[in-house]
C-alpha cells in the first residue's frame with residue numbers, strides 16, 4: 001500500500017536527480033545512475049603523494065588531504081554543490097559523504113580516523129540557510145567510515161562578512177579569529193578528520209586547523225567533496 005501511494009505521489013512530484021535534474025528511478029537515490037557513474041572522481045585518497053598533499057605545506061601540519069571530485073565551472077559538480085548550499089538539498093551532502101566514507105574506509109591511512117569535525121557555519125548564516133552543509137557531509141562520512149562526528153568541538157566565533165571592509169593585510173587575521181575549539185578533551189590524542197564542501201586555497205581549513213592543533217596530541221586530516229586544485 002505504501003508503495004502504491006509512493007508511486008502515485010511520484011507521478012505528480014517525481015524525485016529528481018540533483019546532478020542532471022532528470023526523474024529518478026525507484027531504486028535511485030539523490031543521483032541517477034548515469035550521473036553517479038560519471039562523477040569526476042579524483043581518487044586522491046588512494047595515494048599519499050598527489051597534488052592536494054602539498055596544499056598545506058609550510059602552513060599547518062596535516063596528515064592526509066583528499067577530495068572526492070574535481071570542481072569545474074559549468075560541470076555537474078558545480079551544480080551539485082550549488083544545490084547542496086543554496087537549494088536546500090542537504091541530503092546530497094550526506095549521500096556523497098557516505099559514498100566517499102566507504103571508499104576512505106578501505107585505505108589504512110584514513111581507517112585510523114577517530115572522529116569527524118565539520119567546518120562550522122556562523123550561527124547567523126546557519127539560521128538563514130536552515131542547516132550547515134558541512135555537517136550533512138560529516139553525517140554521511142560518519143556512516144561510511146563508521147566513526148562519530150562532532151559539532152561541539154570546532155566552533156565559529158565572529159561573523160566574517162566584516163572581511164570586505166578590512167584591508168587585505170587584516171583579512172587573514174580576521175579569518176583566523178572566526179574559529180575556536182571547545183571541549184578539547186574530546187579530541188585529545190585523536191586523529192580528527194575535518195570536512196567541508198569545497199577545497200580551494202585552503203585558507204578557511206588552515207584557520208580551523210591552527211586551532212585544532214593547539215590541543216595536545218591531535219593530528220588532522222582533511223576531506224572535501226570537491227577540489228578546485230588539479
Ligand SMILES: [Zn+2]
Pocket residue numbers: 017018019020021022031032033034035036
Ligand atoms: Zn543525473
